[in-house]
Amino acid sequence: MELLRLGLDGQLTVDPADMEVASLDFGMLGKIEPLAVLHPSSAQDVARVVKAAYGSAHGFTVSARGHGHSINGQAQTGKGVVVQMSGSRAVPPRVVVGERYVDVWGGELWIDVLKSTLEHGLAPKSWTDYLYLSVGGTLSNAGISGQAFNHGPQINNVHELDVVTGKGELLTCSEEKNSELFYAVLGGLGQFGIITRARIALEPAPQRVRWIRVLYSNFMAFTGDQEYLISLHDRPASQKFDYVEGFVIVDEGLINNWRSSFFSPRNPVKISSLGSNGSILYCLEITKNYDESTADTVDQRLNFIPASVFITDLPYLDFLDRVHKAELKLRTKGLWEVPHPWLNLFVPKSRIGDFDKGVFKGILGNKTSGPILVYPMNKNKWDRRSSAVTPEEDVFYLVALLRSALDDREEIHSLEYLKKQNREILRFCNDAGIRVKQYLPHYTSQEEWMEHFGDGWDRFYQRKMEFDPRKILATGQQIFRPNYLTSSTMAS
Ligand SMILES: Cc1cc2nc3c(=O)[nH]c(=O)nc-3n(C[C@H](O)[C@H](O)[C@H](O)COP(=O)(O)OP(=O)(O)OC[C@H]3O[C@@H](n4cnc5c(N)ncnc54)[C@H](O)[C@@H]3O)c2cc1C
Incomplete structure (x- = not known):
């Protein structure tokens, strides 16, 4: 009911077909059904839903889902809304030829990014082996393939992002602007915000x-x-x-x-x-x-x-x-x-x-x-x-x-x-x-996650407190439990 009052432009649905898709992923190792699925039609839709979750008296979670090509339910949530980013192209890709970059919706698939940039004789520099993955999904991990030795992973080839934080704020971030958020989100396993736009570096496309x-x-x-x-x-x-x-x-x-x-x-x-x-x-x-x-x-x-x-x-x-x-x-x-x-x-x-x-x-x-x-x-x-x-x-x-x-x-x-x-x-x-x-880590206890991050855990945790203090985003990663489910946080 809280969600229905938000006046979303996109579609909020509990249609069984949508729910089935959002409950599964490529790994097919587990199934978790959300409370509802949102097909957003803009970044503002995403912000409204996250803001509602952040301010909700009862509490619910929000998980972005790209193309659902995770293995272990990383984009699933049973206690909230799955935001289906791929398939609902809120904004078409915009190639800026002179400055060699493309602005894309966070749910855009890399295959479509490639096709739109090739029309201008340009292409991103760093890839994954498989292109039916979303921009937001691979940037939440790293995005690697045989070009990474040279160009670095995909997260090293991004100029700027629009991100909806766990507080429901829509912020633009880059190396110069809101840089802590920018670097937190890159490789951040969806923990700090939902990427709604990415500005990706391009090079002349080889033929x-x-x-x-x-x-x-x-x-x-x-x-x-x-x-x-x-x-x-x-x-x-x-x-x-x-x-x-x-x-x-x-x-x-x-x-x-x-x-x-x-x-x-x-x-x-x-x-x-x-x-x-x-x-x-x-x-x-x-x-x-x-x-x-x-x-x-x-x-x-x-x-x-x-x-x-x-x-x-x-x-x-x-x-x-x-x-x-x-x-x-x-x-x-x-x-x-x-x-x-x-x-x-x-x-x-x-x-x-x-x-x-x-x-x-x-x-x-x-x-x-x-x-x-x-x-x-x-x-x-x-x-x-x-x-x-x-x-x-x-x-x-x-x-x-x-x-x-x-x-x-x-x-x-x-x-x-x-x-x-x-x-x-x-x-x-x-x-x-x-x-x-x-890589594409899967752990189920906080101790294992702390071990995984090693010296980087404190920074990761601080960033979480800053950008998603109620711990409502991407709970399928099983790093943090939402505050409303636990009085003492798992991380404490
Ligand atoms: C066949 C296949 C081949 C692959 N090849 C490669 C490869 O060559 N190199 C490589 O690096 N990886 C590869 N992967 C792994 C892939 O990069 C990750 O699983 C990636 O997360 C998949 O993207 P997705 O859009 O399906 O993400 P999802 O599975 O939908 O989401 C993954 C995580 O990212 C979060 N997320 C999704 N969208 C957003 C967003 N817009 N903003 C913030 N968080 C978001 C989700 O909440 C979830 O936690 C491959 C996977 C498959 C199945």
Whole structure:
């Protein structure tokens, strides 16, 4: 009733179809139904709802939902309103060509940002592998892909934000203006405000991409080459690659895994033909913008298996949108809407060899249920003022175990088995003293969150007290409990 009196321009609904969507996410690991769903038609709508929650005598929560591609219910709330940011485009993208930026609604999907900027020959610099994610959703985490070694994560490529704080104020923030809010929100897991507009830096869009994959049987040779390639970040464009990633191939089927539309069926790659003797292989994945020379000088210093280089050429949009093609295929087979117990870790460079021995060659036992990405990033490309958490080393790796549970198959593909393996991996890291940090973190106790943030916890907590003192935003992250549910806060 409180909400109905607000005079919202958008639609507040309890329609079962809307409620069903808002109760679920990509992970499909849990379902929580909200009290109502708001399709806002402006930032003011978002502000009105948050202000009402902030001032409410009874108390209710507000969770922004982008495209719902979280794993563990991070955008869900059972005690309040889900603001469905994606799909309700309040404001169309506005590209400012001269100053090379685009202003976008917080719920805009990256695929639509890309399409609108390409019309002007421009494109954002830093990406995620998959583009059907919202701007607000990835900026609440970091937004990483193979460009991060060079441009930093997406949160480092934002000039300005409009944010509705947990008090219901709509504020513009940037490095110069309301900077504490700006850096709090970037990588802030939705804890400090709802991003309604982001001003994203652009560069001239490359036209085509040369996409190169190279196989290794030796992990240290693979990571050595990756580290060499990312160390070139400050060189002129002609002397470095534009994208550096990599993945682990732990069983033969996976050379053509769902992330990979790369290896042509007309030219199937037989792992056995590469002389790996059934052991694990590693695949370096790099790209070079097509029309420039392909940096032969860099090529010469790599240590891959001779005759294991695969090259393809494609338009820039097709390269960036590569995972969506795989998604469409999986959907037709009913393999997309299944539980995804994903685990994403940042592993310090000094321990990545131990991680390989203990996890890829150990716990995973030469079998997996989805792609495993491994690629390094430079910490100096991450702004320490943001809320994002990374390991304390100059170079750290993303290890992404992107596995799907398929209960009708062998036990090793079941949800329980994969969840147990995730716990084993975390325990192994803990026991071996490998100081990993979870990316897209999931914890359920305050102690674990404090451990996650380490020295950064005090700042995170202070920012929470300043921008969302009643702790009503993004409660699905399970960092804080709303004040109205507890007299003593979890954080005290
Ligand atoms: C297939 C797939 C591929 C992926 N690939 C990558 C990748 O390559 N790189 C990478 O970095 N990540 C990747 N991710 C993870 C993804 O970036 C995060 O899960 C992200 O949160 C998803 O965005 P979303 O719009 O679906 O967010 P949601 O799941 O809807 O929301 C995530 C969190 O952000 C909050 N939030 C959402 N919108 C806003 C807003 N406007 N303002 C403030 N808070 C908000 C929510 O409350 C919630 O806490 C991938 C995920 C999937 C499923």
